[in-house]
Amino acid sequence: MAGRWIEQWDPEDETFWRTRGERIARRNLWFSVLSEHIGFSVWTLWSVMVLFMGPEYGVDPAGKFFLISTATLVGALVRVPYTFAVARFGGRNWTVFSALTLLVPTVAALVVMKPGTSYATFLAVAALTGIGGGNFASSMTNINAFFPLRHKGWALGLNAGGGNIGVPVVQLAGLLVIGTAGAAHPRIVLGAYIPLILLAAVCAALFMDNLAPVRNDTGAAKDAVRDPHTWIMAVLYIGTFGSFIGYSFAFGLVLQTGFGRTPLQAASLTFIGPLLGSLVRPVGGRLADRYGGARITLVNFAAMAAATCVVVYASRTASLPVFLVGFTALFALSGLGNGSTYKMIPGVFHAQALARGLRGEEAAARGRRLSGAAMGLIGAAGALGGLAVNLAFRRSFETSGTGTAAFWSFLAFYAVCSALTWAVYLRPAAAALAKPQLSHAEVG
Template sequence: MTAPAPTRRGRWIERWDPEDEGFWNATGERIARRNLWFSVLSEHIGFSVWTLWSVLVLFMGPEYGLTPADKFLLTSVVTLVGAVVRVPYTFAVAVFGGRNWTVVSASLLLAPTIAAFTVMEPGTSFSTFLLVGLLAGIGGGNFASSMTNINAFFPLRKKGWALGLNAGGGNIGVPVIQLAALAIIGAGGGPRVLLGIYIPLIVVAAVLAALFMDNLASVKNDTGAAKDAARDGHTWIMAFLYVGTFGSFIGYSFAFGQVLTNQFGRTPLQAAYLTFIGPLLGSLIRPVGGWLADRYGGARITLWNYVGMAAATAVLIGAGMRKSLPLFVSVFVVLFVLSGLGNGSTYKMIPGIFQAKALARGLEGEAAVAHGRRLSGAAMGLIGAVGALGGVGINLAFRQSFLSYGSGTGAFVAFLGFYAVCFVVTWAVYLRRPIGRIPATASTSEEKTQLSYAEV
C-alpha cells in the first residue's frame, strides 16, 4: 500500500515513510534528493572552514614566529574541537529540525572565518591563533548533523549511496579550499583574500538551506536513543574502525602539507601544488565505497580496504627513508583514496548493523526499520566524533615524530600497526560468524537465518 503524500506545516513534513516503495517513487525520492543536495553544500563549506588552518599554516612563514611543532599543535586543536562538537550537533537535528539546524550551523561558520580574517598577520600571538583555531573547529560539527539528517530521509537500501554522497560532497571541501589557496598563493595574494572569498559563500549556503530544505517531524528528540546507542558495544567498535578511515582522511588532510615542507623541504607553493590531490580523490571515491558496501557488504569492503591501507603505509615508510618524493606523494595519494573508500563502507555498516540487531530481537517490518533508524542515527554522531579524534592523534603523532626523529617515519610505523589491529577487529567481529539466528514462528519448525554482519 502506498503511503500518503507528505504534508507540510511551514517547512515540516509530518509523514515520512521512505521504506514504502510507492511513497518513495511518487514523492519521497524527489524530496530526499533535494534535501541531500543542499545538505551537501552546507557540509562542504563546513569542511572547508574546519580545515582552513591546514592551509593558513602554509601562509605563515618565519615572520609569524611559529615552529613546526607549534603548527602541528594548532591543527591538532582545530581537529579536536571539530570532533567534540559532533556529539551535540548530532542531537541538534532532533531538537531543532534538520533544515532549521542546517541554517543555524551554516551561519555559525561566519564566526571563525571573520575571526581568522581579523587576526591573520605577523605579530599575533600563538595563543590568539589557538583561540581562533578553536572557533574553526565548529565546522567539523556540520558533518554529524548533516549525516544524521540525511540518514532519516533515505530507505535502508539507498543509505550507502546517499550517506556516501553526502559525506563525500562534504569531504571535498578539504581539497577545494586547498585549491583556492594554491590559486591565491600563486597569484601573490595573502590569506585574507582566501577568507574574504568564503564569507559570502557561507551566507549563500545558509539562505539556500532556509529556502529549499525540510524538517522531518518523525525525527523526535529522543535522549534515550543516545543512551541506548552509547550502551551498545557495536557503536564503539564502529567508532574504532572509523578512526582508521575518517581519522586518517582528516588527519592526513591537515598534516600532508606540513610533512612535505618539513620532511622534503618543499616551499608552501610547492606543497600546495600537491596537497589537494589526495583529499580530492579521497572525497570523490567515498560514495563509491558506500555503493560497493550496498552491493557486496560493508564489512567485506572495509576488511580489504585496511589491507590496502597497511600496504600503502609500509611503502610510505620506505619512501620516507629513501627520501623519494615522487614515490612518497604517489603512495600518499593512494592512502587518501583508500581512506575515502573506507569512509563510505564503514558508514554504510552502521544502519545495517542496527537493522540486523532489530531483526535478531524478533522485530519485523516498520517496527524493525524504526528501531534501526532510531539507534543508527544516534550512533552516527558518537562514531563520527570518535572517528574525527583519529585526526587529532595523527597530527600529534607527526608532531612527536618530527620532534624525536626529524621526520614522519616514526608516525607512519605507528599507523601501520593501528591498521593491522583494525583489520583483525573487522574480521573477528563482523566476518568470522553471523550475527545469530531469528527464532522460527510458531507455525513453522524452520529457522530463518539472520543477516550476517558480512552483509551489513
C-alpha cells in the first residue's frame, strides 16, 4: 500500500526492478514532481510580485533586486537540512510536511501585497518563500534513492525539470493576471496557489512511500563534506543551476530596468527562458546517461560562454531582439547543464565505491548514501550561485545602468567551470592518475 515504509529496496537488481521496483519508483517520481513544481513556484513568487510593484509601492529597482536576492539566499540555505530530513523522517512524510509549509509564505504574501506595506515586511515575506527552494533538495535526494544508477540521469532530470517548470508557470500566471485584471491585482496569483499546495500535500500522503534503507547516519554527511568532489561538483552546479535560478529571478527586472519594458511587456517574455531551461533538463540527464556527464557538461559550458558573448554584445548595443536570443539560449543551456551535472554526482560516488573494491549492491548502496548526502550541499551551493547572479545584476545596474558588467563576470566563471570539468574529469593524464576512481563511464 502506498505511504508505508518499504523495508527492502534494491533497484540495481534487474529482476527486482522489473517486477516491482520500477512501478513503485515511477509512482513516487510523478508525485514528487508535483510537490517540487509547486515549491519552485512559491520560491520564485517574488520574481513575479516585483512586476506588480509600481511607483505607489515606493521600492526602487535596487530594492526589488534585493527582495528576490533574499528569497534566493533563504532557498539556498534551507536545502541542506531538507536533504537530511528525507532520511530522518521518510521521503513521503517529509514531502507532505514540506508541501503544507508552503502555505505560510503564500498566505503571508496574500496579506501584505499592497501599497503602503513597509519594505521590511516585504523583505521578511520574501525570505519566507525561500522554503520553497528547499523542496528541490529533499525531492532530489528522495528520488535518487529510488532509481538504479543506469536510470538516474533521466529520473533526476525529469524530477528536477518538472520542478523547474514551476518557475515559468508562476510567471505565466502573473502575465495572465496583469494582462486581464491589471497590475493592481497580485493577490489573484497568490490565491490560486493555495488549493494547489493542498493538492500536492494530499497526493503525497496518498501515493508516495518511505524507504527504510535510506535512513541516514551522521557519517554520510561528514564523508560528503570531506570529499573534494562534493565541492568540485558544487562549483559546476553553481555554473548551471545558479545561472538558471538567478536568471529566472532577475529576467523581468532586467527587461524593465535595462530595456524600459512595462510590467506587461516584461511578463510576456520572462516565462520563455525558464520554460525552455526546465524542458531540456531531462534531455541533459538523458544525454549524460548515454555519453557521460562530464563530456556533456564541458560542451555545455563552452556553449554558455558563447551565448554570454551574444548577450554582452546586445547589452552594450541595447539591442532587445539580440538580447532575447542570447538570454533564451543561456536559459536552455543552463537547463541542459543542470541535467548533466546532477547525473555526474551519483556517478562520481559510485566510481569511488568501485575504487575501494566494493562491487554490486554494496557499491551501489555506498554510492547512493554519499551522493544523497552530497546533493544537499551541492544544491545549496547552486542556489547560492543564483544569489550571486542577482547581486551581480544589482551592482551592475547601480554603477553603470546596464547589466553588461554582470555578464562579463558570468563569462569568466563559465571559463573556470570549463577548465575545472576538463582538468578533473576528462583530461587523460588526470584520468590515468585517478583510475579507476574517476574513469567510470557514468562520470566521463
